[in-house]
Amino acid sequence: MRNKCENCGKCCLETEMILSPQDIKIIINSLPNNIRKEDFTFKNINEQYQLRNIEGHCFFLDYSNKECKIYKFRPQGCKFYPLIYDINKKKCRLDEECPRNNLFYKDNQTLRNECQNVKMFLKNQLNIKIN
Ligand code: SF4
Ligand code: SF4
Incomplete structure:
Protein backbone atom coordinates (compact mmCIF):
# COMPACT_ATOMS: atom_id res chain seq x y z
CA MET A 1 0.00 0.00 0.00
CA PRO A 21 -11.68 30.44 8.41
CA GLN A 22 -8.00 29.49 8.20
CA ASP A 23 -8.81 26.30 6.24
CA ILE A 24 -10.79 28.33 3.71
CA LYS A 25 -8.08 30.95 3.38
CA ILE A 26 -5.36 28.34 2.81
CA ILE A 27 -7.38 26.54 0.14
CA ILE A 28 -8.23 29.73 -1.76
CA ASN A 29 -4.64 30.98 -1.61
CA SER A 30 -3.19 27.62 -2.66
CA LEU A 31 -5.28 26.99 -5.75
CA PRO A 32 -4.06 28.62 -8.96
CA ASN A 33 -7.45 29.31 -10.53
CA ASN A 34 -9.92 31.80 -9.12
CA ILE A 35 -11.84 29.46 -6.87
CA ARG A 36 -14.47 31.11 -4.71
CA LYS A 37 -15.51 30.12 -1.22
CA GLU A 38 -19.02 29.39 -2.53
CA ASP A 39 -17.63 26.79 -4.95
CA PHE A 40 -16.47 24.38 -2.27
CA THR A 41 -18.33 25.40 0.90
CA PHE A 42 -21.80 26.04 2.24
CA LYS A 43 -23.09 27.26 5.59
CA ASN A 44 -24.79 24.58 7.70
CA ILE A 45 -27.68 25.16 10.12
CA ASN A 46 -25.19 26.11 12.84
CA GLU A 47 -23.78 28.84 10.60
CA GLN A 48 -20.50 26.94 10.19
CA TYR A 49 -18.86 26.47 6.84
CA GLN A 50 -18.75 22.89 5.61
CA LEU A 51 -17.15 21.24 2.61
CA ARG A 52 -19.58 21.01 -0.29
CA ASN A 53 -20.38 17.59 -1.78
CA ILE A 54 -20.75 17.11 -5.52
CA GLU A 55 -22.38 13.90 -6.75
CA GLY A 56 -22.07 12.36 -3.31
CA HIS A 57 -18.47 13.17 -2.58
CA CYS A 58 -16.32 16.06 -1.45
CA PHE A 59 -15.79 18.79 -4.02
CA PHE A 60 -12.06 18.02 -3.86
CA LEU A 61 -12.14 14.24 -4.17
CA ASP A 62 -10.92 12.82 -7.47
CA TYR A 63 -13.41 9.99 -7.61
CA SER A 64 -11.53 8.12 -10.35
CA ASN A 65 -8.56 7.37 -8.11
CA LYS A 66 -10.08 8.24 -4.70
CA GLU A 67 -7.42 10.86 -4.07
CA CYS A 68 -7.74 14.28 -2.51
CA LYS A 69 -6.93 16.96 -5.07
CA ILE A 70 -5.76 19.34 -2.34
CA TYR A 71 -4.00 16.80 -0.13
CA LYS A 72 -1.12 19.11 0.89
CA PHE A 73 -3.45 21.88 1.98
CA ARG A 74 -6.51 19.88 2.94
CA PRO A 75 -8.58 21.14 5.91
CA GLN A 76 -7.30 20.57 9.41
CA GLY A 77 -10.17 18.21 10.26
CA CYS A 78 -9.18 16.00 7.31
CA LYS A 79 -5.62 15.94 8.64
CA PHE A 80 -6.75 14.82 12.10
CA TYR A 81 -9.09 12.17 10.72
CA PRO A 82 -9.71 9.34 11.64
CA LEU A 83 -9.15 10.96 15.03
CA ILE A 84 -12.35 12.76 16.01
CA TYR A 85 -13.77 14.30 19.16
CA ASP A 86 -16.96 12.73 20.51
CA ILE A 87 -18.88 15.66 22.00
CA ASN A 88 -21.33 13.42 23.90
CA LYS A 89 -18.64 11.26 25.49
CA LYS A 90 -16.29 14.23 25.85
CA LYS A 91 -13.31 12.38 24.50
CA CYS A 92 -11.34 11.72 21.35
CA ARG A 93 -11.74 8.45 19.52
CA LEU A 94 -10.75 6.84 16.25
CA ASP A 95 -13.77 6.85 13.98
CA GLU A 96 -15.00 3.30 13.41
CA GLU A 97 -16.24 4.33 9.97
CA CYS A 98 -12.63 4.46 8.78
CA PRO A 99 -11.83 0.88 7.71
CA ARG A 100 -8.11 1.35 8.40
CA ASN A 101 -8.30 3.35 11.61
CA ASN A 102 -5.88 0.95 13.31
CA LEU A 103 -3.11 2.08 10.95
CA PHE A 104 -3.11 5.63 12.31
CA TYR A 105 -1.83 6.92 15.65
CA LYS A 106 -0.23 3.68 16.79
CA ASP A 107 1.56 5.30 19.68
CA ASN A 108 -0.60 6.29 22.67
CA GLN A 109 1.41 9.36 23.52
CA THR A 110 1.04 10.67 19.95
CA LEU A 111 -2.66 9.97 20.17
CA ARG A 112 -2.99 11.92 23.44
CA ASN A 113 -1.01 14.84 22.06
CA GLU A 114 -3.04 14.94 18.89
CA CYS A 115 -6.25 14.82 20.91
CA GLN A 116 -5.13 18.02 22.64
CA ASN A 117 -4.58 19.56 19.20
CA VAL A 118 -8.06 18.48 18.11
CA LYS A 119 -9.60 20.09 21.21
CA MET A 120 -7.63 23.31 20.73
CA PHE A 121 -8.69 23.42 17.09
CA LEU A 122 -12.36 22.98 17.99
CA LYS A 123 -12.22 25.63 20.70
CA ASN A 124 -9.99 28.22 19.08
CA GLN A 125 -10.72 27.93 15.40
CA LEU A 126 -14.26 26.62 15.23
CA ASN A 127 -15.54 28.22 18.46
CA ILE A 128 -17.09 24.93 19.54
CA LYS A 129 -17.59 24.48 23.27
CA ILE A 130 -16.36 21.03 24.19
CA ASN A 131 -16.82 20.78 27.97
S1 SF4 B 1 -9.38 14.78 2.42
FE1 SF4 B 1 -10.90 16.35 2.97
S2 SF4 B 1 -10.65 17.93 1.40
FE2 SF4 B 1 -9.67 16.10 0.62
S3 SF4 B 1 -11.22 15.09 -0.62
FE3 SF4 B 1 -11.34 14.23 1.44
S4 SF4 B 1 -12.89 15.42 2.53
FE4 SF4 B 1 -12.26 16.56 0.71
S1 SF4 C 1 -8.43 4.93 5.21
FE1 SF4 C 1 -9.72 6.14 6.61
S2 SF4 C 1 -8.79 8.17 6.58
FE2 SF4 C 1 -8.04 7.08 4.77
S3 SF4 C 1 -9.47 7.60 3.11
FE3 SF4 C 1 -10.20 5.71 4.06
S4 SF4 C 1 -11.72 6.38 5.58
FE4 SF4 C 1 -10.45 8.15 5.05
Missing part, protein backbone atom coordinates in the same frame (compact mmCIF):
# COMPACT_ATOMS: atom_id res chain seq x y z
CA ARG A 2 1.45 3.36 -1.12
CA ASN A 3 -0.20 5.17 1.75
CA LYS A 4 -2.78 4.35 4.39
CA CYS A 5 -5.61 5.86 2.36
CA GLU A 6 -4.78 4.33 -1.02
CA ASN A 7 -7.92 3.48 -3.04
CA CYS A 8 -10.20 4.27 -0.12
CA GLY A 9 -11.59 7.81 0.06
CA LYS A 10 -14.48 6.63 2.24
CA CYS A 11 -14.29 9.65 4.54
CA CYS A 12 -14.58 11.93 1.50
CA LEU A 13 -18.00 10.52 0.53
CA GLU A 14 -20.90 12.65 1.79
CA THR A 15 -18.41 14.55 3.90
CA GLU A 16 -19.64 16.72 6.75
CA MET A 17 -16.25 18.26 7.43
CA ILE A 18 -16.44 21.68 9.08
CA LEU A 19 -13.98 24.30 7.91
CA SER A 20 -12.22 26.97 9.90
Whole structure:
Protein backbone atom coordinates (compact mmCIF):
# COMPACT_ATOMS: atom_id res chain seq x y z
CA MET A 1 0.00 0.00 0.00
CA ARG A 2 1.45 3.36 -1.12
CA ASN A 3 -0.20 5.17 1.75
CA LYS A 4 -2.78 4.35 4.39
CA CYS A 5 -5.61 5.86 2.36
CA GLU A 6 -4.78 4.33 -1.02
CA ASN A 7 -7.92 3.48 -3.04
CA CYS A 8 -10.20 4.27 -0.12
CA GLY A 9 -11.59 7.81 0.06
CA LYS A 10 -14.48 6.63 2.24
CA CYS A 11 -14.29 9.65 4.54
CA CYS A 12 -14.58 11.93 1.50
CA LEU A 13 -18.00 10.52 0.53
CA GLU A 14 -20.90 12.65 1.79
CA THR A 15 -18.41 14.55 3.90
CA GLU A 16 -19.64 16.72 6.75
CA MET A 17 -16.25 18.26 7.43
CA ILE A 18 -16.44 21.68 9.08
CA LEU A 19 -13.98 24.30 7.91
CA SER A 20 -12.22 26.97 9.90
CA PRO A 21 -11.68 30.44 8.41
CA GLN A 22 -8.00 29.49 8.20
CA ASP A 23 -8.81 26.30 6.24
CA ILE A 24 -10.79 28.33 3.71
CA LYS A 25 -8.08 30.95 3.38
CA ILE A 26 -5.36 28.34 2.81
CA ILE A 27 -7.38 26.54 0.14
CA ILE A 28 -8.23 29.73 -1.76
CA ASN A 29 -4.64 30.98 -1.61
CA SER A 30 -3.19 27.62 -2.66
CA LEU A 31 -5.28 26.99 -5.75
CA PRO A 32 -4.06 28.62 -8.96
CA ASN A 33 -7.45 29.31 -10.53
CA ASN A 34 -9.92 31.80 -9.12
CA ILE A 35 -11.84 29.46 -6.87
CA ARG A 36 -14.47 31.11 -4.71
CA LYS A 37 -15.51 30.12 -1.22
CA GLU A 38 -19.02 29.39 -2.53
CA ASP A 39 -17.63 26.79 -4.95
CA PHE A 40 -16.47 24.38 -2.27
CA THR A 41 -18.33 25.40 0.90
CA PHE A 42 -21.80 26.04 2.24
CA LYS A 43 -23.09 27.26 5.59
CA ASN A 44 -24.79 24.58 7.70
CA ILE A 45 -27.68 25.16 10.12
CA ASN A 46 -25.19 26.11 12.84
CA GLU A 47 -23.78 28.84 10.60
CA GLN A 48 -20.50 26.94 10.19
CA TYR A 49 -18.86 26.47 6.84
CA GLN A 50 -18.75 22.89 5.61
CA LEU A 51 -17.15 21.24 2.61
CA ARG A 52 -19.58 21.01 -0.29
CA ASN A 53 -20.38 17.59 -1.78
CA ILE A 54 -20.75 17.11 -5.52
CA GLU A 55 -22.38 13.90 -6.75
CA GLY A 56 -22.07 12.36 -3.31
CA HIS A 57 -18.47 13.17 -2.58
CA CYS A 58 -16.32 16.06 -1.45
CA PHE A 59 -15.79 18.79 -4.02
CA PHE A 60 -12.06 18.02 -3.86
CA LEU A 61 -12.14 14.24 -4.17
CA ASP A 62 -10.92 12.82 -7.47
CA TYR A 63 -13.41 9.99 -7.61
CA SER A 64 -11.53 8.12 -10.35
CA ASN A 65 -8.56 7.37 -8.11
CA LYS A 66 -10.08 8.24 -4.70
CA GLU A 67 -7.42 10.86 -4.07
CA CYS A 68 -7.74 14.28 -2.51
CA LYS A 69 -6.93 16.96 -5.07
CA ILE A 70 -5.76 19.34 -2.34
CA TYR A 71 -4.00 16.80 -0.13
CA LYS A 72 -1.12 19.11 0.89
CA PHE A 73 -3.45 21.88 1.98
CA ARG A 74 -6.51 19.88 2.94
CA PRO A 75 -8.58 21.14 5.91
CA GLN A 76 -7.30 20.57 9.41
CA GLY A 77 -10.17 18.21 10.26
CA CYS A 78 -9.18 16.00 7.31
CA LYS A 79 -5.62 15.94 8.64
CA PHE A 80 -6.75 14.82 12.10
CA TYR A 81 -9.09 12.17 10.72
CA PRO A 82 -9.71 9.34 11.64
CA LEU A 83 -9.15 10.96 15.03
CA ILE A 84 -12.35 12.76 16.01
CA TYR A 85 -13.77 14.30 19.16
CA ASP A 86 -16.96 12.73 20.51
CA ILE A 87 -18.88 15.66 22.00
CA ASN A 88 -21.33 13.42 23.90
CA LYS A 89 -18.64 11.26 25.49
CA LYS A 90 -16.29 14.23 25.85
CA LYS A 91 -13.31 12.38 24.50
CA CYS A 92 -11.34 11.72 21.35
CA ARG A 93 -11.74 8.45 19.52
CA LEU A 94 -10.75 6.84 16.25
CA ASP A 95 -13.77 6.85 13.98
CA GLU A 96 -15.00 3.30 13.41
CA GLU A 97 -16.24 4.33 9.97
CA CYS A 98 -12.63 4.46 8.78
CA PRO A 99 -11.83 0.88 7.71
CA ARG A 100 -8.11 1.35 8.40
CA ASN A 101 -8.30 3.35 11.61
CA ASN A 102 -5.88 0.95 13.31
CA LEU A 103 -3.11 2.08 10.95
CA PHE A 104 -3.11 5.63 12.31
CA TYR A 105 -1.83 6.92 15.65
CA LYS A 106 -0.23 3.68 16.79
CA ASP A 107 1.56 5.30 19.68
CA ASN A 108 -0.60 6.29 22.67
CA GLN A 109 1.41 9.36 23.52
CA THR A 110 1.04 10.67 19.95
CA LEU A 111 -2.66 9.97 20.17
CA ARG A 112 -2.99 11.92 23.44
CA ASN A 113 -1.01 14.84 22.06
CA GLU A 114 -3.04 14.94 18.89
CA CYS A 115 -6.25 14.82 20.91
CA GLN A 116 -5.13 18.02 22.64
CA ASN A 117 -4.58 19.56 19.20
CA VAL A 118 -8.06 18.48 18.11
CA LYS A 119 -9.60 20.09 21.21
CA MET A 120 -7.63 23.31 20.73
CA PHE A 121 -8.69 23.42 17.09
CA LEU A 122 -12.36 22.98 17.99
CA LYS A 123 -12.22 25.63 20.70
CA ASN A 124 -9.99 28.22 19.08
CA GLN A 125 -10.72 27.93 15.40
CA LEU A 126 -14.26 26.62 15.23
CA ASN A 127 -15.54 28.22 18.46
CA ILE A 128 -17.09 24.93 19.54
CA LYS A 129 -17.59 24.48 23.27
CA ILE A 130 -16.36 21.03 24.19
CA ASN A 131 -16.82 20.78 27.97
S1 SF4 B 1 -8.79 8.17 6.58
FE1 SF4 B 1 -9.72 6.14 6.61
S2 SF4 B 1 -11.72 6.38 5.58
FE2 SF4 B 1 -10.45 8.15 5.05
S3 SF4 B 1 -9.47 7.60 3.11
FE3 SF4 B 1 -8.04 7.08 4.77
S4 SF4 B 1 -8.43 4.93 5.21
FE4 SF4 B 1 -10.20 5.71 4.06
S1 SF4 C 1 -10.65 17.93 1.40
FE1 SF4 C 1 -9.67 16.10 0.62
S2 SF4 C 1 -9.38 14.78 2.42
FE2 SF4 C 1 -10.90 16.35 2.97
S3 SF4 C 1 -12.89 15.42 2.53
FE3 SF4 C 1 -12.26 16.56 0.71
S4 SF4 C 1 -11.22 15.09 -0.62
FE4 SF4 C 1 -11.34 14.23 1.44
